[in-house]
Amino acid sequence: MIAILIGLTIGIGLPIQTSINSRLRESVGSPFLASLASFTIGTLFLAVVTLILDHTLLFSAGLFTSQPWWIWLGGFFGVIYLTGNILLFPKLGSVQTVIMPVLGQILMGLLIDNFGWFGSKVSALTVTRGLGALLVLLGVICTVALSNYLANHHNNADTKPAASLWLWRLTGVLTGMLSASQTAVNGHLGVVLGSSLKAAFVSFLVGTVALVLIVGVTRTPLHLTIPAGADHNPWWMWIGGMLGALYVLGNVVLVPIVGTGLAVVIVLVGLMTGSLLIDQFGWLGAKRHPITLVQVVGLVIMIAGVALIRLF
Template sequence: MLAMLIGLTIGLGLPIQTGLNSRLRRSVGSPFLASLASFTLGTLFLAVVTLLAEHQLGFSPNVFTTAPAWIWLGGLFGVIYLTGNILLFPKLGSVQTVIMPVLGQILMGLLVDNFGWFGASVARLTVSRVLGAGLVLGGVLITVALNPWLENHHHPVTTARGSHKGWWRLVGVFTGMLSASQTAVNGHLGLVLGSSLQAALTSFLMGMLILLVIVLATRTPFKLTQPDGRPNPWWMWVGGALGALYVLGNVVLVQLVGTGLAVVIVLVGLMAGSLLIDQFGWLQAPRHPVTLVQLGGLLVMIIGVAVIRLL
């Protein structure tokens, strides 16, 4: 029950973070600059929390020589996933930009558990796990894609044009696999460091440094504007803290239930959070009333999680 609560909560917070960062991007004018600001504030937030909870920020330097090198890749995987979504949206459209990474996340989560990659506990593929993962993916398809298909009387994949969109779909699946890998890597990092907070802080710090290099290399100008002609809302700066809690929650969740189930529980929360934002128009987003089809898709996802968890 604790794992479900953590996963659903951080999943609900993820689309809210996306909305906050989208508003921040409008003010700073660059997705990379917005991401850098978000990662920087998230790093500072985690540093303060870690200092208050554990009274230290550092860890033994022996970790660099005794632990496998891949435990430091979580931040890099997170940045690639974030950048991949920025690149995918104009190439594939909103529907496939959601579905392709989700497919990669579910696939990688099952593989990590089955083979014990990234130091994960082995949980072999079973019929119930494959069926549950299929139901979760089917629920995502119903929630995200079925409504546009019914409204437009054609399959939503036709929204993406160009002869190379098949390669972009593979990029989407790949970035989703890196997202699930980040979850597994950070989970093991938490075990190595003996602290979930230290693991989340390390991952965020690495991501911040990588984004800083990208911003400096692209010579992105630092600026802050008021795109609506009004003072910028204070809440657009909160995305970093929500992202930090998301990474921290994943570190804890992987240690409780493994990578595969952690991924699908968070996906249910993510879809639920997205529907709430659409329904109520939070964070200055346009309102799109939730339909029975979307609620049905969410129910299918919940059933999929139950199949994985209980059978």
């Protein structure tokens, strides 16, 4: 029961983190600055936890020459994924900002497992796993495309605005593929370092350094403003990075208890629940997008597909 509560909690926390970082972007004026703040806070939080549990942040410098170069890319992939979510959120809403990357994660996960990329154990693409992927795709179509079609048909609205969103949806799929790659890379890095916590810290640290360089090269001005229509900046807009770190740590705790397959399903249920709650009630300053029965059915189909992929 405790494992289920942990999984649901960190799953719900992921879309909340996206909402928080989107609010932070409004105050700092740049998705890169918002990502930098989030990564910095997450890095500091993981550094403290790693020091407490592992007692050191250091590792052998020989890893830079003895291990493949791609083991250090997890942080870069994380930067793209987080920044992408900040950009997608105001365009697609909370549910779609979660769904599209999930589709990319599933597809890339199948490819990584099938070919053993990034040092992963080979798990051949079977009929059952392929059926699971098709169910996920069907769920996405049901939740996104069918929902928009019914809304436009009911309101006799022009479908062009909805069609223009497909570029953003494709971007979401690509960021999800990079997120799955980050998971595989960090998993291998954890084996090399002998610590999942230290691997998460290194990943966050690399991402923070990358964002510092990006902000420096683009000469993004550092400033903090109060957005129009708001009378102050809420304190909670600074805790997105901590939620991201807790998500990583939650998975570290959860996987040894229930296994990777069940952990993914539990977290996904929490993630979808959090997204629907944010869209339904407009929490954390998000624009309200009332959920429909079609979206609920689509999410159930997606969860069934993920269960087939991960549990069988």
